[in-house]
Amino acid sequence: MKNPSIESWGRFPRAEHRTLPLAWRDQARLADLEGLLLAHGMGRSYGDSCLNDGGTLLLTRGLDRFLEFDESSGVLRCEAGVTLAQILEFAVPRGFFLPVTPGTKFVTVGGAIANDVHGKNHHADGTFGRFVRRFELCTSDGKRRICSPEENEGHYRATIGGLGLTGLITWAEIQLRRVPSPFIVQESLKMRSLDDFFRINDESEKDWQYTVAWIDVLARGRKLGRGIYYRGNHAPQSPPGRRISFGEPRLRVPFDAPNFVLSGTSVRLFNFAYYNRQLRPLRRATIPYEPFFYPLDAVGNWNRIYGRRGLLQWQCVVSDPETVVRILEVVSRARQGSFLVVLKTFGALRSPGMLSFPRPGITLALDFPHLGESTLTLLDRLDALVAESGGALYPAKDARMSAEMFELSFPELPAFLPYVDPRFSSSFWRRVRRVDEGAQARTA
């Protein structure tokens, strides 16, 4: 059945799919299916890596059961459609937390593996994939493989960060982290320039498990890179009388906002207000984990403020501060503002994933309302700066990188290719591999 209602989080590009909802592991009989397949969980990838235009999406949200939990070791085995939100709801009251979490908890375990997601603790703990002990992978030849560092190691390393191209993950076993409390001791520090970022970051990385910075991208000249630096650790105990509550977001964006909402003026006002909200150079507070890790999850469908035309996310990792300066200069001059500019350093801990995005260096994430050609041209200029410095772009946030850019970003690509299931594909994959969609559909 054609299903036009599925979109990625950036709502660009648009795609049409057949959909096959999976509610049980025994339904994953892939050899019986026709056409090109791709697993799709919460659709929180921004661009087209979670889309499969003209093909079939295997909807995994119905695979949301827990299989085993060892309270002493914190090892959880669950189906691949379980969301990180569901894990938190289960694990937090038992004294555990996610080992790594991205900026939204509304992603599935399968999606977290396929994108080898990272979070504010990358410098301390690495990516999500480092905590995946094993998983079951179903391929279109009808085989089911248990993949771990010991067993089917090639499939294990290809699937972590493998963008769903190696088959369907049905369950996974992950190592949770025991934490003293679900509260975070957070410090926020004002940065007046990019130099401040690097100074504060150097001071913070040893003693703070979670670090990230928000940048006012419209600040220029001497103020370039000004913003707020956040660092946090799990609080040694919960503040007396305070509890964590679970539930759905209370606020929702009920409709697509008209285009003027994200005009240059509103973005400028937001950035100015956000920067100046904090007057003191340092603020310290003990807060629940939700606002620390998931400030945007409080508003359901926040992507709709970008209207029908959608948004383009862009995230790179580069090794040198000079390239960060150059990128910020280009962006601030272009005046195509961005609410959510995030700067962080990645650490040296290696992921098992062949196509894992994080690597030692500085990562910068930006978002832009999709204004058409002008936005695409701007992003191409940013790509060129990344390419020049030997950096990489993040597929989960991409809707437009070139095939060359993809190859430059992932030197382990040749090792990965043999593990791609011939019947699995995505809009992203056909784009960066320059596959003629018609030809592939005919041979499939």
Added chain:
Amino acid sequence: MKRIVVFGATSAIAQACARIWAGRHDALFLVGRNAERLEAVAGDLKVRGAPKVEFLAHDLADLEAHERLVGRADEALGGIDVALVAHGVLGDQMLLREDISLAVESIHVNFVSAASLLSHLANLMEKRKGGTIAVISSVAGDRGRQSNYVYGAAKAGLSAFASGLRNRLQKSGVSVVTIKPGFVDTPMTAHIAKKGPLFAHPDAVGRAIVRAIDRRKDVVYVPGFWRPIMWVIRSIPERIFKRLSL
């Protein structure tokens, strides 16, 4: 700790309820058709905190087995505090129109087998002078519509049956809760591509059902906005209603 038996335990709505009960450390007995899937559900509920989960695979269309199934659940749990009857099939109305035997089968599963189970549960609880029986009916039972009247008729029968039981069991201290969900985003409705704002998430429906059982409500619409909607639908005079394409 409550002792709870769930019929149709692999349905999305039943699973959502059972997860809440498991989190409260209630003991559960599950009945459904598919042993492998029951095992998956039982495993999930154990991880979530149910001290005891047993299951039995049987097709509930087989009425002869009902007495034995209720007996087994009663035995395994050491008494039944809550019974949730949640099995059912939606069926494609167009197919049911062509193949009358399919329509009869739909009425058999959705009404006859549910009524049979309710009767066995009622007799047991009446004797014990206590307990709660919850049954999943549907807003579709509030009025027959051309798009869905076989299913609707079975659910209408079920609602009437439950209402009669409630009346009968009132003096024995047994509650009967009739649950009327609207559209729920489950595998049963997976073929409906465009999910509008009327579709509820099974978790939200599960929370509402568990709350209704806790409070021993009589008839609940889930989500609650269906009550006024169905009031309007029921109020339309038949001579107008018959012309509508609903």
